[in-house]
Amino acid sequence: MAEQGSDPIIRVRDVSVQFGATKVLDNLDLDVRRGEILGFVGPSGAGKSVLTRTIIGLVPKLSGRIEVFGIDLDAAGKAERRGIERRWGVLFQQGALFSSLTVRQNIQFPVREYLKLSQRLLDEIAIAKLVMVGLKPEVADRYPSELSGGMIKRVALARALALDPELVFLDEPTSGLDPIGAGEFDELVRTLQRTLGLTVFMVTHDLDSLHTACDRIAVLGDGKVIAAGSMAEMQASQHPWLRSYFHGKRARAVVG
Numbered sequence: 001m002a003e004q005g006s007d008p009i010i011r012v013r014d015v016s017v018q019f020g021a022t023k024v025l026d027n028l029d030l031d032v033r034r035g036e037i038l039g040f041v042g043p044s045g046a047g048k049s050v051l052t053r054t055i056i057g058l059v060p061k062l063s064g065r066i067e068v069f070g071i072d073l074d075a076a077g078k079a080e081r082r083g084i085e086r087r088w089g090v091l092f093q094q095g096a097l098f099s100s101l102t103v104r105q106n107i108q109f110p111v112r113e114y115l116k117l118s119q120r121l122l123d124e125i126a127i128a129k130l131v132m133v134g135l136k137p138e139v140a141d142r143y144p145s146e147l148s149g150g151m152i153k154r155v156a157l158a159r160a161l162a163l164d165p166e167l168v169f170l171d172e173p174t175s176g177l178d179p180i181g182a183g184e185f186d187e188l189v190r191t192l193q194r195t196l197g198l199t200v201f202m203v204t205h206d207l208d209s210l211h212t213a214c215d216r217i218a219v220l221g222d223g224k225v226i227a228a229g230s231m232a233e234m235q236a237s238q239h240p241w242l243r244s245y246f247h248g249k250r251a252r253a254v255v256g
């Protein structure tokens with residue numbers, strides 16, 4: 001199991017991303033430490049998903065440097081890049097399962113992309129991952145349209161874990177879930193992080209998740225990380241957005 005420490009598994013330096021004339025990320029710096037669950041928050045539209053997609057290579061950056069597992073992604077050759085991608089898993093916003101594929105096929109999808117395995121082994125992997133996220137093996141033959149919102153999130157997590165990653169990106173994993181379902185999902189993420197030694201980068205709006213699941217929090221504002229630290233440090237901050245977010249009505253409802 002990976003030991004949590006200051007060793008960054010993701011190091012983002014001076015990263016800028018622009019769409020047309022709009023600069024969404026502006027010389028942004030961020031470290032995600034090995035073994036931690038980092039909660040990434042900020043106003044709607046601030047660029048949290050954009051940063052996630054930039055790190056995993058789906059959005060091109062204007063400038064800056066991104067290292068994952070100590071490797072500069074721009075300097076990595078094609079084979080090295082594929083090797084890096086194999087070591088991370090992604091849960092996209094809204095689960096983003098392929099609607100025409102069964103649960104089993106959805107989970108197997110990233111495995112097929114990277115490995116040549118027998119159908120029997122692929123089936124074993126799908127069932128093992130389903131069980132890992134707290135679902136019954138029978139779910140394997142259902143289609144996404146036959147699942148509840150909570151089950152879709154769990155299947156999406158199973159798919160993100162399919163290749164036994166060291167690092168997992170979760171983009172708003174509890175959005176759309178009721179508070180009990182969201183709480184159970186947070187606990188699942190926490191348990192998996194501890195037992196598998198995962199590092200988790202979690203975009204969220206969910207204050208409960210920040211309290212119960214995250215080791216550290218980073219806040220995005222004006223294209224930069226404006227604060228990073230523990231929940232106690234976030235609550236002590238005098239920054240206006242942090243104050244209204246961590247001490248507002250919703251925050252009081254969570255903290256009590």
Ligand SMILES: Nc1ncnc2c1ncn2[C@@H]1O[C@H](COP(=O)(O)OP(=O)(O)OP(=O)(O)O)[C@@H](O)[C@H]1O
Nearest residue numbers: 019024042043044045046047048049050051203205
């Ligand atoms: N491919 C794209 N082309 C043009 N603009 C984009 C693209 N992707 C994102 N944007 C813009 O970048 C900004 C940041 O979007 P992003 O989805 O990262 O916000 P967010 O912080 O994740 O918001 P939310 O919390 O509401 O999900 C938005 O203004 C969005 O419209």
